[in-house]
Amino acid sequence: MIAGSNLEKVINSGNFVVTGELGPPKSADITQLKHHAEEMKNHVDAFNITDNQTAIVRTSSIACGATLVQMGLEPIIQITVRDRNRICIQSDVLGAEALGMKNILCLSGDHQIFGNEGSSKGVYDIDSMQLLKGLKDMRDENRFMGGDELEAPISYYLGAVENPFSDPFEYRVDRLEKKINAGASFIQTQCIFDLDRFEKWMEMVRARGLHKKVAILGGVTPIKSLGAARYMKNNVSGITIPDQLIERIKGAEKKKVEGLNVCIETIQRLQEIEGVAGVHIMAIAWEEIVPEIVERAGLYPRPKV
Amino acid sequence: MIIAERKPLEEIAAMAAPYERICVLGCNTCVGVCMAGGEKEAEETAALLRIHRKKENQSGAVEVFSIERQCEYEFIDEVLEKLKSYDLIVSLACGVGVQTMIEHVPSLRVVPGLNTTSMGYPTEQGVWAERCLGCGDCVLHLTMGICPITRCAKSILNGPCGGSAEGKCEVSEDIECAWQLIHDRLASFGRISDLTEIQPPKDWSSSHHGGPRTTVREDVRIDRGE
Numbered sequence: 001m002i003a004g005s006n007l008e009k010v011i012n013s014g015n016f017v018v019t020g021e022l023g024p025p026k027s028a029d030i031t032q033l034k035h036h037a038e039e040m041k042n043h044v045d046a047f048n049i050t051d052n053q054t055a056i057v058r059t060s061s062i063a064c065g066a067t068l069v070q071m072g073l074e075p076i077i078q079i080t081v082r083d084r085n086r087i088c089i090q091s092d093v094l095g096a097e098a099l100g101m102k103n104i105l106c107l108s109g110d111h112q113i114f115g116n117e118g119s120s121k122g123v124y125d126i127d128s129m130q131l132l133k134g135l136k137d138m139r140d141e142n143r144f145m146g147g148d149e150l151e152a153p154i155s156y157y158l159g160a161v162e163n164p165f166s167d168p169f170e171y172r173v174d175r176l177e178k179k180i181n182a183g184a185s186f187i188q189t190q191c192i193f194d195l196d197r198f199e200k201w202m203e204m205v206r207a208r209g210l211h212k213k214v215a216i217l218g219g220v221t222p223i224k225s226l227g228a229a230r231y232m233k234n235n236v237s238g239i240t241i242p243d244q245l246i247e248r249i250k251g252a253e254k255k256k257v258e259g260l261n262v263c264i265e266t267i268q269r270l271q272e273i274e275g276v277a278g279v280h281i282m283a284i285a286w287e288e289i290v291p292e293i294v295e296r297a298g299l300y301p302r303p304k305v
Numbered sequence: 306m307i308i309a310e311r312k313p314l315e316e317i318a319a320m321a322a323p324y325e326r327i328c329v330l331g332c333n334t335c336v337g338v339c340m341a342g343g344e345k346e347a348e349e350t351a352a353l354l355r356i357h358r359k360k361e362n363q364s365g366a367v368e369v370f371s372i373e374r375q376c377e378y379e380f381i382d383e384v385l386e387k388l389k390s391y392d393l394i395v396s397l398a399c400g401v402g403v404q405t406m407i408e409h410v411p412s413l414r415v416v417p418g419l420n421t422t423s424m425g426y427p428t429e430q431g432v433w434a435e436r437c438l439g440c441g442d443c444v445l446h447l448t449m450g451i452c453p454i455t456r457c458a459k460s461i462l463n464g465p466c467g468g469s470a471e472g473k474c475e476v477s478e479d480i481e482c483a484w485q486l487i488h489d490r491l492a493s494f495g496r497i498s499d500l501t502e503i504q505p506p507k508d509w510s511s512s513h514h515g516g517p518r519t520t521v522r523e524d525v526r527i528d529r530g531e
Binding site for chain 2: 081082086108110111113114122124125126127128129130133134145161162163166167168171174175177178181182190237238240
């Protein structure tokens with residue numbers, strides 16, 4: 001056991017893991033976020049809290065994470081390298097640990113040009129790989145990135161993201177291995193809509209035995225409408241949606257129901273793929289649907305570990 | 306070389322508006338080659354400025370000439386007396402030229418007529434691509450001659466990120482993903498395993514983040530004696 005978080009325990013138990021996602025608001029009023037956390041709390045093992053996702057200014061992930069801890073729930077703090085240099089990131093990680101947060105997810109972050117502060121200066125002092133390695137060394141070697149020693153040891157559970165749908169495809173497994181070597185204990189993938197490509201990627205992962213070294217949680221997002229599907233296909237960085245899927249939603253009488261069916265089918269297929277340790281459900285702006293998804297996918301109740 | 310482009314005429318005209326004796330000063334080296342601030346562009350800018358000022362009923366005169374480089378004292382010195390006769394110099398040099406002039410001759414009033422954009426080269430007629438940020442610690446040997454600091458929008462050293470799609474950067478379809486290029490070039494040399502190694506965080510202190518840089522070469526300095 002590294003950090004003793006619920007996420008780590010469920011992963012280690014061998015149960016199929018379920019994580020959810022909460023997006024902080026563009027205000028200091030986090031009532032809705034707390035409400036969504038309450039809605040989902042019996043159906044997920046831990047909650048990702050996004051870090052100014054798509055480069056839009058929101059309440060900080062650590063502030064929201066602290067609130068979850070107060071509620072007795074477990075956050076996975078997302079940390080991007082877009083907005084903070086290594087001084088600030090390490091300081092924030094210490095703060096998160098001090099406030100009881102035990103899971104950290106390391107990401108590059110969407111480029112600032114996509115957000116509502118497009119003229120801001122991107123930091124990118126370190127990249128996501130260096131972030132992972134740096135935080136691992138802080139935990140395992142008790143030293144900061146600059147070499148200075150910590151005054152007391154820390155322990156958190158480290159994760160990273162991988163996108164099997166970006167290019168160069170053949171390099172995506174090498175990069176996964178690199179992230180494992182850098183310190184990732186778990187991996188959450190970009191939203192899976194192209195299952196054939198995901199399965200091809202998993203085949204390559206298994207061929208290298210990487211699924212035994214890291215817990216891979218497949219990312220899913222329920223499609224709420226045809227417009228949402230088209231928007232993601234055309235505007236969200238790193239997401240691919242096959243035309244065939246767009247056609248399926250288009251042809252359905254009740255698009256929302258069909259979108260939900262697709263999501264549940266995807267989770268069921270993920271459960272059958274060797275080496276997939278769980279699912280990460282990103283139902284941003286449709287959080288209330290998560291319990292139904294989890295139940296219909298046969299993943300309820302969640303294990304008590 | 307240094308790449309620049311001319312500021313919008315309205316901006317230049319506004320800077321020049323309060324002055325009577327104005328000189329548009331071209332610079333014939335880098336910005337001359339990239340067709341932003343050489344002799345021809347200086348003539349053109351002066352002509353446009355004259356028309357603009359006439360329309361606005363502004364008095365005074367706009368003259369124009371060019372020197373080889375505004376970033377070296379010896380070229381400035383050759384025309385020093387002439388420069389001192391103007392109320393305002395609209396410099397069509399890069400930002401270095403403007404600053405060299407005012408540091409060398411503090412009494413001159415110099416404003417920039419160009420926006421300095423980058424260090425790069427022309428990939429085709431009329432297109433200049435950025436290739437170096439001057440970070441002070443070159444990594445091109447690690448990346449097969451393709452600079453990820455400059456050409457990756459996130460300056461990633463362990464790329465590509467998850468936003469790379471079909472060879473393009475997530476920022477724009479007009480930007481090639483530097484890490485796709487690095488990956489492909491390594492592959493063509495049978496060196497893809499080079500990417501396995503985790504590149505450590507960069508030491509940015511050699512870049513601008515360490516403060517303004519001065520390069521000193523004792524071996525070529527002139528001994529000025531006691």
